[in-house]
Amino acid sequence: MYSDKVMDHFTNPRNVGEIADADGVGEVGNSRCGDIMKIWIKVENDVITDIKFKTFGCGAAIATSSVITELAIGKTLTEAEEITNQAVASALEGLPPLKMHCSNLAADALKSAIEDYRKNTATTAS
Amino acid sequence: MYSDKVMDHFTNPRNVGEIADADGVGEVGNSRCGDIMKIWIKVENDVITDIKFKTFGCGAAIATSSVITELAIGKTLTEAEEITNQAVASALEGLPPLKMHCSNLAADALKSAIEDYRKNTATTAS
Amino acid sequence: MGQIYMDHAATTAVRREVAEAMKPFFTSKFGNSSSVYDLGREARRGLDQARDKIFKLLGAERAEEIIFTSGGSEANNLAIKGVAWAYANKGKHIITSSIEHPAVLDTANWLTQFGFELTVLPVDEYGLVDSQKVASALRPDTILVSIMHANNEIGTIQPISEIGKIVRQHGALFHTDAVQTAGSLDLDVDELNVDLLSISAHKFYGPKGVGALYVRRGVRLEPLIHGGAQEKRRRAGTENVAGIVGMATALELAQTERKVESARLTKLRDKLIKGLQIIPDTKVNGDLENRLSNNVNVCFKYIEGESLLLNLDLKGIAASSGSACTSGSLDPSHVLLAMGLSHEIAHGSLRLTLGRENTEADVDYLLEVVPEIVERLRAMSPLYQ
């Protein structure tokens, strides 16, 4: 069902955990639909220097969370924001059709974390 | 499907043919429903002394025609009239349920032949 | 005495290659194809490969256009009821022909109690449906036309491509029951101009109890069997994986061997027809040109079909008849009657359908045996003078 790449990220997820002093935190999904992703980021000079995730969800949800942390790290916020759910699926060598919609939310979680960071810094700046 | 007895009468039907100077002839069925039986009888002193049949029909129709000629020969007309379709089926060690109604007409054909004989003699007597 | 089977239109034996292909799915690859684990995935792979084979063999566009069923009857019921319920808002008129299989005719008839209207087109003396009659029968509220590809009794092949063109130009959906042709004719759904097409595995050396319905992309269909999410929610029930794999294997083999085998059977068929025609008062039924390569159907006047079959069985020959007595009903074959035959003559029909195991020696043996039997039965018949 899943590609080797998905299974690799599922069995050895990268960057699992939380960042205690994160600059931004994003969360998407809800327990009703069965997938919750939470992403923590550290940002320095507009670049994502650290990123961690925790996910409640199926194999696809865990793998997409894991792979987006690899895709995002080292990128500027603008670059990171441009990562699409589709790009995440491609990085995993594809997802089963049924999983494309319900479990492919990692890009949204990252965007939400970046938004949170911007909100935090805007508040600080004001 | 058919009992050995039916198959015996079907493969070696008794008394097939016609009686040129028959005292009575009976016919039942029609080509629409797929079974036509014709029975010829010779009668002496109220006893059936000869009997022949011709049948257009399925295995059951042929076997019931054949077996009734054996049952009827040597019987008085009154006795012969009492042979039922059920008795014919029993003499054949049973018939498949589907054949009980549509192809078990031999007793009716015999009755019709006896009726014909009675009509003929009544006419002669008058 | 050897057994000669000449009833391949009724059913066929599962061929060796098919039985082999099915085997692992009974035991080692027995998983439920909906499951995530390895065993389930193996079953899913078997199912996917079978679907791929079949959609390609039918010239379809995508695998999802194939819905697996439990046979030809279910496929026909699903096609007709499925379209009727899904398109009832658009219209309630259905067109079919008088020589369809009961799985089409009875199904369409059943729908009339729900306000559907049915036009049953007549056929000519050869069993052919006239495409012009289809054209005239089409109405603005016609949602579906169902005409069989070839008839199971008389082997007449209908001008499906032509009819399909007319129907689809009109904007109605077109279904064909290809149960008798899947193993022997080219089945390209685009060339045939069909939207739905039924097949049944046991007619082409696959297992009984498995079939498929081709449904062109975009055609809506209400399920016949509601429940689980199998077959993209169009047919519930744990899939008969072994049977489906068997069907795909059988169809592939049949289609590969189609041309060579058809030519061989046509020769045997024509020899058989010619030989039987010599018997006096014999009528050949069906169209001699547009005819399945394996079908022989004749009526011997003055005799009845079942007694003929029983005699043939005693000689080791398995054949079939349109006689009422073989079907348990009073009326003989509705197909022969629709072609204008009288009840009496229709009762005396014999259908011989050839297949893989039949040889010329079989044909010769038949031609030796049948005349004797016919003569014997006629001598017993009150209709024969």
Added chain:
Amino acid sequence: MGQIYMDHAATTAVRREVAEAMKPFFTSKFGNSSSVYDLGREARRGLDQARDKIFKLLGAERAEEIIFTSGGSEANNLAIKGVAWAYANKGKHIITSSIEHPAVLDTANWLTQFGFELTVLPVDEYGLVDSQKVASALRPDTILVSIMHANNEIGTIQPISEIGKIVRQHGALFHTDAVQTAGSLDLDVDELNVDLLSISAHKFYGPKGVGALYVRRGVRLEPLIHGGAQEKRRRAGTENVAGIVGMATALELAQTERKVESARLTKLRDKLIKGLQIIPDTKVNGDLENRLSNNVNVCFKYIEGESLLLNLDLKGIAASSGSACTSGSLDPSHVLLAMGLSHEIAHGSLRLTLGRENTEADVDYLLEVVPEIVERLRAMSPLYQ
């Protein structure tokens, strides 16, 4: 690493004796059971013997009370639609429960567009239907009540005999989906007080794609699949003789071994439940008393079912979950939700269903592996603190 299959409620492998019994009907005894000749009669005999075995095993009165179908889904559809269409004149009210299989629930729901009214009874936290609730739901126009014998997810066994008594006294017909119990409980249709009962062969080591519906004598039924005269005109289509013979063999074996095997599985089941309960934040689902001998169903809070199954698969264990992610829908198991579980908890369910090949060593291995996996997934879960 060996494979451990613990998903017997999903499907089972065809056992050796069953495969053997089926074999001849693919090849040498392949005839169409409707034919008059020898080959057809052999198939007919196979069919008749299978029907005899099954009607007796179900405690039915006569062979004709058994209708062969393509599986449990078709049997359920036939029971519900068949009774609904046949008795629509008498009434249009149907009662069922919230934990039925989709083949019952979706079918009953489908009928509501035709003016049928549906009462879906709730269940308690153990998944039990209250027979008093059935009694109160009965109306003068109730024609059918359908309550499953045991649930496929949680294994809860319903008080069918008691419910049946109430329903039949009221004059309505009573159907039970016995797909999960046919191989493991005593199925006497008179003791169960049922008029209709569905079974499916692949749940008791028979082949996929074959099932049966018991229909008490006198109960009218409109066919689901119209067409040929098979099954006394109640189910058209060339019979899957091999499959049917396989089902009869499998049912006979299962019923013979039932008591001994049930006792063995109950022990394994209880050890498994006890061992899993040790994991913190674990909930056992279903009734612990009225429970199938092979069913274990637990929820591990804070984790999701599919990721659990994938990890089990990597350890060579085949199991199942009521998680939405395994079914492709958004909502998790309607059964767990009906019992009052929250979405979050229902997503973390694990079903282990034991069977013939499972040993105590398998149970021990499971108890070793599951806690580690649960811990690992919880460490990754944003819900777990």
